[in-house]
Amino acid sequence: MSNQRTAPKRTRVKKTNLPLGEVYRLLEPGPVVLLTTARNGKANVMPMSWHLMMEFEPPLVGCIVSNRNHSFRTLRLTKECVINIPTVEIAEAVVGCGNCSGREVDKFSVFGLTATKASKVAAPLVAECYANLECRVVDTRMVTKYNLFVLEVVKAWCDRSVKEPKTIHHLGYGKFMVAGRRFALPSRMP
Secondary structure, three states, rough: OOOOOOOOOOOOOOOOOHHHHHHHHOOOOOHHHEEEEOOOOOOEEEEOEEEEEEOOOOOOOEEEEOOOOOOHHHHHHHEEEEEEOOHHHHHHHHHHHHHHHHHHHHHHHHHOOOEEOOOOOOOOOOOOEEEEEEEEEOOOOOOOHHHHEEEEEEEEEEEOOOOOOOOOEEEEEEEEEEEEOOOOOOOOOO
C-alpha cells in the first residue's frame, strides 16, 4: 500500500474571452502600497499596486510608476523612495491619494497622513502604515522603455504588534479585497 495521496479530481470550467485590458485584474501582485518621494523639501505620496519582489537579499523590488504620475519625475531624479504598506484601516485615505495629483494637492494634509523622517532616504515614512521600506533605485535601464524601477530596500520598519495585517488589494474598477484567511502547507522553501 502506497503512502502517496491521490490528487482530487478537478472539474474543468468553460471559459470565455477576456478583454486584454482586464488581464491585470487576474494577476494582482500584492497589497496596495503608498509610495512616498521627496524633492526640494516637498513630499508626495501615491498608491501603487504594480510591484513585485525580485530578490531575497539584498531585497530587490520592481515597481511600475507611470510617467504620467507626479511621483515619476521625482523618483527618477532622486533615485530614492519609501514603500509604505497600509492596512484596511486607512483604505479611504489610500484611495483618496490615488484620486488626485500631488501637483495640486498636499496629500499628507488632505488625507490626514503623518510624514515621519526616514533614516536612509529623504522621502518620508507614512506613520499610519504598519510597515515601511526605505529604497534606492539600483537599475534605471528599464525606466525609459517600461517605467520599471528596480529598488533595493536599504532599511525596513515594521510594527510587530500587528500579527495579521489586513492589507488591501486592488481588483480594478474601484474594487478592493482585504487579505483574508491564512493557511500553511508543507514547503521546502525558507
